[in-house]
Amino acid sequence: MLTISTTVRPATDLGFLLHKHPDRVQEFGQSYGMARVFYPEADEERCTAALMLDVDPVRLVRSRGRSTPDYTLGQYVNDRPYAASSLLAVALGDVFRTARTGRCDSRPELAAGPIPLEIALPVLPCRGGPQLAHRLFEPLGWEVEARAVPLDEGFPEWGDSRYVGLSLRGEVRLADALNQLYVLLPVLDDSKHYWVASDEVDKLIRAGESWLAAHPERGLITRRYLGRRWALTRTAFARLAEIGDDVEEDLEPPVEEESAETFSVPPEEDAGALRDEGSPAIHDEMVPDGEAANRQAAPSDGAVDGEAVWGGGAVDRRAAPSGGAVDGAVAPSGGIADDEVTPDGGAGDSTRKRPLNTLRREAVVGVLEELGAHRVIDLGCGSGQLVGALLGRPGFTKVAGTDVSAQALAIAARRLKLDRMPDRQLERLELFQGALTYTDDRFAGYDAAVLMEVIEHVDPSRLSALERVVFGTARPVHVIVTTPNVEYNVRYDFLEGMRHSDHRFEWTRAEFQAWAAKVCGEYGYHVAFRPVGDDDPEVGSPTQMALFSAVNAANAGKFSGGGAENAARVEGTVNAASTARVEGVVNAASTARVEVAVNATGAEDAASAASAGDAVSAANVANAGNIVGVGGGDD
């Protein structure tokens, strides 16, 4: 419900301006119910028009199309009948179509200029809280009163609802007021009941013509209005730029307002932020149509799509075993990218911060090439970012990607353009659904397996099953594991808790190394570690990487350039490795075998192993890392 009052004299002229007679109750059929306009008060001093939209939630559910975006429409328990949402905006646009154009043949001068107006919206869904309402309406000349509506007075601990009671007071041209409401209601709600198509750009431009280009929040308004469809947003920016000044510039960064200002969401939390908003950021073709499993899955991996949601193609949705975690394309305020570690080392180009997920992927690809791996499987490939990168390098003769999420795989297939891929490339690729807690013959037979940002999505109690599946059964020659280094989290300004809500744990370097040493002991692997991203002297790098290599001498001699030099390097590295850290590993390691191996580590073991040839790869990486736990009782 919405009321518009004026105290212009005579106030009843409002009827002319709105083209609705004050003494009648007028009904306008809408697709989801009935809109009514009537006047609870109408006299010389003050006249109030009420627009009441009577939404029938049952009809809403029953008439729901398969691809309706706003999933709350699928619920009988729905706030749409009560809240001033896009349904009301559409009704307003329809009912006051003529008034919105500013045309009023009987009172042209009144329609052309500002008049004293009061607008009341008792329940306005407002993602961003009352202050966002202030930010959006005050620049337009309104005096804003926004009161948060409590969720439930019986449960004060639940806090406020997402609704505000909004009152606007000001001298504004009525047509502008209506257009502002038409645009800003769905923007505040940040949800629409219909699919955003390209004609929305026209609607936005038309409705915002007189005020949007100069609005300080035009970026947020445009993005939200267009349902975060980046391509559309770009179009709108371009057209706005024609109207206004240099808007395009400041609209460029795709995610600024929520993470930096309003919500302080740390970059890796983007998916979580989306989820909390209750707007499912699932791409069009991916919308679940009510199936239970999808429904269960949706809340925790809402943001699956790579192209539409944050756009730009710079988004990595891997973070697998699910489609859940998102490595935002945004550098965190802590400064993830460090020129020292970026492979192309562009000195001085510090303005271009490189996203951690890119650095990570490049690091993994680099290590794989260094190891001379030709057949690689990405365990938990998500939407196929790494798979795509590997396919682009002919040295990788076989590239497999597996993920537990069928949806993620569908996206991967689409991104990789599987249906158009030439046979020769297709032959190198394998994509299939699999779960890392189930043994699977299809995981076997690779030179290297990659677990990039995967293990932290597995419950600690299920890790032993993953270890068995990967190190025990699939047994690739090398296993590359990356996972967040929790010590680095202090460098993220806004981060509370873990980097992603689906993370089951985040490890310190010592914890990661202890785990790796245990795995080595149990399954006969060597391990070395490398930092990924800015290697902070105090807390280490944001991502930690472990390189496991099978102790089994089957691959001995496979890597050239071994010999004494490398052996010596290992020696040096091990000697240099902080004793405290090695001891920490030993203490944390639970099996006696590991303890023996690590105690014996010193130079001899590693060196002898290296001279035997099978730890050469470990030696190669030892320059950057530090060998801990040359494990494996099978030596």
Place this chain on the structure above:
Amino acid sequence: MTEINVPEMSLVVLVGVSGSGKSTFARKHFIPTQVVSSDFCRGLVSDDENDQAATSDAFDVLHYIVGTRLKRGLLTVVDATNVQWEARKSLIELAKEHNVLVDAIVLDVPEEVAIARNEDRPDRNFGPQVVRRQRKDLRRSMAKISRDGFRRVHVLRGTEEIEAAVVVREKSWTDRRELTGPFDIIGDVHGCRSELETLLRTLGWEIAPGGTGATHPEGRTAVFVGDLVDRGPDSPGVLRLVMGMVTAGTALCVSGNHEQKLARALNGRKVKIAHGLQESLDQLAAEPEEFRRAALAFMDGLISHYRLDGGKLVVAHAGLKEAYHGRASGRVRSFALYGDTTGETDEYGLPVRYPWAREYRGRAMVVYGHTPVPETEWINNTICLDTGVVFGGRLTALRYPDKEIVSVPAEKVWYESVKPFAAPGHRDPGVLSIGDVQGAKHIEVRHGGGHIKIRKENSAAALEIMSRFAVDPRWLVYLPPTMAPPETSRLDGYLEHPAEAFAEFAAAGVTRVVCEEKHMGSRAVAVLARSPEAAAARFGVVDGSAGAVYTRTGRPFFADTTELVDRLRQACTPIMDELGSDWIVLDCELLPWSAKAEGLIRSQYASVGAAARTVLPEAVTVLEAAAGRGLDVGLLLDRTRRRSTNAARFRDAYARYCWPVSSLDDLRLAPFQILACEGRATAVLEPHSWHLEMLSRLDDPLIVPTRHLFVDLTSEESRDAATAWWSGLTAEGGEGMVVKPLGPPDGRAQSPVVSGAGPELPVEAGSGANTGPGANAGSDPGAGATGQRSRVQPGVKVRGREYLRIIYGPDYTESLEVLRHRFLGRKRSLALREHALGLEALSRLAEGEPLWRVHEAVFAVLALESEPVDPRL
């Protein structure tokens, strides 16, 4: 008349020139599907049976079909000329690859007969030179065909002999499926005669004087897993006893690797004397020559494995993977005698063996020995009985089909083990295989009949939920089925009402039902073990936990449920005592709703409530003002006032199920069924009255009783009372009730069954619950046709008027007519299928079936949950 014997499971290769009558012969002696002909395959790939250009592709197809049939263990006949060595060789290789025997039947007819036959056939337009060339090939082959690798080559010469031949199918030596036991299967003896005699007596055997045989008064049969000899003090004594039993037909014995080696040594072959062989040779040297010869003949004649009891039991010395059951080849024998060796040796110089049992998925129980283990342990329906008696361990027997383990200790350490076998065994971590769950599945269920199909897409959806969110599969022994409401009520103001539930069951012939209060919280399954040790022993969980509490989709209830589990274990100890079980599984409702669902309540229910309760009073004010101006808004005002009241009621409806939870003391648990305990799937076996009575004994402030009422559906009065009870429950804010047929869901209640043994449940549906312990129900009459009975819902939920506002929205009472058009069919079908799968999981659990079997059924429930069904039902 020539009799041709071909093995029951084998490949039969027909050899003969074109026109020799192979197809006719095949038609006469084999069923059509057993015969794969090259002509047919040529037709398949070219639409012309005589298109010689298609021969290469045709043989690819032929090999594929033959290979598939052999993989499935089917007798297969190849109808092709096979006059050339290369053609026969590839078929022999195919047979060996599938470990089946291969015979050849040569049809040798005079050249002119073949030529004449071809001329009679219009489709064979090739000249006589083809037949002549083929005959030349055949003649050349015949000289050395016996060395091709066929088990036997049967040659039929001339049309008369071919005409008169009879084909007889020969049973495999390993096939003793007709023997149904009961068996006493005995592990590796290694010359420990005294312990063997003690064990046999313990098992009730009577040993003949002089130790030359033994019989069991109940007619049991002993099965020895091999390795009777070597290392121990009296290998000849053991041989004498076992040979006597085998000869008398009271025992079977498969070959162990030690028998094989000893026989080779006795045969004068060069063998390395090690691993206790010297002891046997010395002991045998002291025996009379006649005994030595008999022993040698006995050991030489031992076969690799036996299939017993209709194929349900397989005994092999070192175990046998399913693909090899009933097969015959050097590879099979080697596996059976030595296990799945990797070719490597360990630090003690012993061969490294691949843990084939972990991957075993066969239905047959496999019993074996060979590798000494400190404790016997079931791994996927297989068990190793070698408990190292000769190394000072024990001699162990398995009573079949009871699955009872009986063992006697070694009298001393007879032989020092090179490897410390008493080291704690590495427990199987219970890793499941993707093949257990992925793809389309047909799950056999014993209750509810037949099998349940799981679609591939549903498995795919469930895989993600299962592997990302569910608790450890070792704890996940059950997932509750969905439950349907009854037919929609036509009663004014109601969508659901008890009358329809009662009518539904009465129509199905059920006379006694129980009405159970439906607590509004979150469904919870509690798996509780007496101690971490009991949990390790029964569930294989070794992380020190002693139970789990999880949601209906298998998610852990809280980040850490230890405290809750401990409290429940404490509370349930008396029940475990009474049931004589170290563990139980409970089906419960966990309260409050907000404990698990607070996020949902806040974002969905409370939000809608807040919006409605804020806007509607304002709308009433605005409308009242308009009405005051004389505008015609009367109807809308009335409606808005009603909606305002609805909004308040809606808020009260959800708020009732919420309260703050800061510690365990704020939680409540309402158990309503004991799903299973050791050896008994009580959900299958016991009536609800039993469950409720047992659970009423729980004494802990955490536990909320489930109020209930037994109803006699034949009595109007009893139904009315139940309806009144429901009205009262729902009026005070209750969610409603669940109405269930009182009796065990499938069949009569069974008497308690001894631990470890699975009861054979009647597949046909029984009636009521009158025989169940503690049942205070009367007797159901015949309950109609059995087929119909299986369609009876295990329970229906009748939800209260106010509660349904949470489901259908605050104003649903305004749209009852529309909402009455709801379609229950799918939900009801789903409820039946999920229920059957749930009971199947519990039965498999109670009967001690391997983890993958339990998991298969549990996973299927989750998969079905991804079927699109109106979530409001």
